[in-house]
Amino acid sequence: MEWESDVPLAALARYRIGGCARRLARPDTIDEVKRVLAALEGGAHLVLGTGANVLISDDGVDEPVIILGRDFDRLTVSEGAIEAGGAARLPALANAARRQARKGFRFLEAVPGTIGGGLRMNAGSRDEWLWHRVEWVEAVDDGGEVVRIASNDAGFRYRHVDLPESWIFIGARFQAEPGDPMLIEDAHLDFRSRKVGDQVYELPSVGSTWKNPGDPHGSAWEIVDRVGMRGARLGDAQIAERHANFIVNHGDARAEDVVELMIETRRRAHEQLGVWLEPEIRFWGFAHDRLVALGAA
Numbered sequence: 001m002e003w004e005s006d007v008p009l010a011a012l013a014r015y016r017i018g019g020c021a022r023r024l025a026r027p028d029t030i031d032e033v034k035r036v037l038a039a040l041e042g043g044a045h046l047v048l049g050t051g052a053n054v055l056i057s058d059d060g061v062d063e064p065v066i067i068l069g070r071d072f073d074r075l076t077v078s079e080g081a082i083e084a085g086g087a088a089r090l091p092a093l094a095n096a097a098r099r100q101a102r103k104g105f106r107f108l109e110a111v112p113g114t115i116g117g118g119l120r121m122n123a124g125s126r127d128e129w130l131w132h133r134v135e136w137v138e139a140v141d142d143g144g145e146v147v148r149i150a151s152n153d154a155g156f157r158y159r160h161v162d163l164p165e166s167w168i169f170i171g172a173r174f175q176a177e178p179g180d181p182m183l184i185e186d187a188h189l190d191f192r193s194r195k196v197g198d199q200v201y202e203l204p205s206v207g208s209t210w211k212n213p214g215d216p217h218g219s220a221w222e223i224v225d226r227v228g229m230r231g232a233r234l235g236d237a238q239i240a241e242r243h244a245n246f247i248v249n250h251g252d253a254r255a256e257d258v259v260e261l262m263i264e265t266r267r268r269a270h271e272q273l274g275v276w277l278e279p280e281i282r283f284w285g286f287a288h289d290r291l292v293a294l295g296a297a
């Protein structure tokens with residue numbers, strides 16, 4: 001495995017936005033992951049799944065970027081469980097559960113990304129999350145050791161898990177009890193059609209921009225709407241007309257356009273409604289003052 005230099009990240013990230021990674025590695029095996037971490041000698045790194053939840057700066061990122069390769073893209077269904085590698089796709093997990101009639105995975109329909117990214121973000125719907133299905137997760141820790149964590153020890157909550165940011169999730173075992181095939185098929189199709197109908201799939205985005213602030217403020221999209229930002233456009237970045245919590249890329253959007261739209265939305269939400277919106281998406285390569293303005297510092 002070779003380190004690659006000056007790799008354009010826009011081509012590797014779902015948003016199609018962002019500059020270069022100065023260094024990038026695609027380890028195919030656990031030994032290669034360990035070698036990559038050893039070469040970094042404890043220095044910071046970033047792990048990229050499909051970038052379905054990351055906004056990458058136009059200037060790129062200084063930290064070395066790691067993308068899990070071949071051995072981590074695997075998925076097996078067994079009695080009562082599904083095991084998947086960190087690079088396997090969330091849609092593959094949803095499909096396997098639906099086709100093999102396993103309960104409890106409908107919330108993953110139409111959620112793009114990898115198992116690793118899904119575990120880091122605790123991907124899911126408002127009240128059903130990936131970590132609810134976890135039996136155990138394997139990660140490579142800072143010291144290059146493989147550790148196994150049970151879901152009870154992970155300290156997960158809405159779109160968050162209390163495990164070190166530097167850990168690399170390499171695989172997981174999910175509880176997947178058999179159920180009624182017809183009921184499961186219907187639940188998946190119903191969930192998918194509602195989600196695809198409500199949200200935006202025809203243009204690149206990173207999904208929900210803001211976390212839902214909860215009572216008494218309601219949903220994030222309602223707040224964006226109420227402060228008059230639905231449809232606002234800067235360059236090729238636009239707050240979607242159909243779903244005001246999505247910011248889409250019409251083709252050549254710059255990260256800075258997305259950031260400006262977000263900062264203005266957040267400013268108005270605080271000024272007009274007294275709520276500080278908190279981003280759901282991750283930011284790579286931005287200066288501290290920008291992160292402060294975005295509520296992501």
Ligand SMILES: Cc1cc2nc3c(=O)[nH]c(=O)nc-3n(C[C@H](O)[C@H](O)[C@H](O)COP(=O)(O)OP(=O)(O)OC[C@H]3O[C@@H](n4cnc5c(N)ncnc54)[C@H](O)[C@@H]3O)c2cc1C
Nearest residue numbers: 049050051052053112113114116117118120123124169207
């Ligand atoms: C159209 C659309 C719909 C969406 N709908 C939903 C939804 O319903 N629910 C929801 O929760 N999200 C949703 N999202 C967001 C996104 O799908 C999820 O956050 C998904 O988990 C991102 O996975 P990824 O592999 O692309 O992660 P990335 O975006 O690549 O990374 C996200 C974070 O995870 C970290 N990470 C990635 N891989 C690993 C790894 N192997 N080990 C450790 N850390 C890792 C990254 O460093 C980063 O911090 C949606 C996005 C889109 C574009």
